[in-house]
Amino acid sequence: MQLSKDLMAASSTPLVLGVIAEGETYGYEIVKRVEALSKGALNxxxxxxxxxxxxxxxxxxxxxxxxxxxxxxxxxxxxxxEEGLKVLREQQQQWHVINDALNQIWRDLKRSSNDGYQPV
Known part of the structure; x- marks a missing residue:
């Protein structure tokens, strides 16, 4: 699956901040950790x-x-x-809002699948 550049760009900051919040690390380790977290989808x-x-x-x-x-x-x-941790917490809250909204719309679409929509 090819992920859109917009989605990758939007998610890159919270992903990197989250990985670094786990502990001090360097660029290559971050790349490998993100790849592992995404099961290879993010390269x-x-x-x-x-x-x-x-x-x-x-x-x-x-x-x-x-x-x-x-x-x-x-x-x-x-x-x-500390500022990075603050931003990470803010972004986490924002992503929860987006994730909840997407999950709700996909549940609603599944229930009213008369339009032929087939969720993945």
Whole structure:
């Protein structure tokens, strides 16, 4: 299944903030965690991930520091700030509203499936 770019863009900030809220991490680990959470449906690239991380850092939702990882490579590790946690909580509430509305409309459509609508 191909996910729309609009949906991926809208969900990228809460996904990244949520992953980083689990603990300090670096870009490649974030990409792999999102891929695992989505069961492979979200395959982000460096070209998408690093501009997002830089934007979130500029907005002061993240801090970063360079350190040597377990592999011996120098990596930029990201941690969430208090402001980032606040934004994550706000976005979580917003996504619950959207999710509830979508689930309701899909339930209503299923009940009145005279129009031939077949939910997935």
């Amino acid at each position: 982000w690239t460096d070209g998408m991930m690093y501009p997002l991380l830089h934007r979130l850092e500029h907005q002061q939702y993240l801090t970063s520091r360079w350190r040597v990882g377990d592999s011996g490579r120098k990596r930029k590790y990201y941690a969430i700030t």
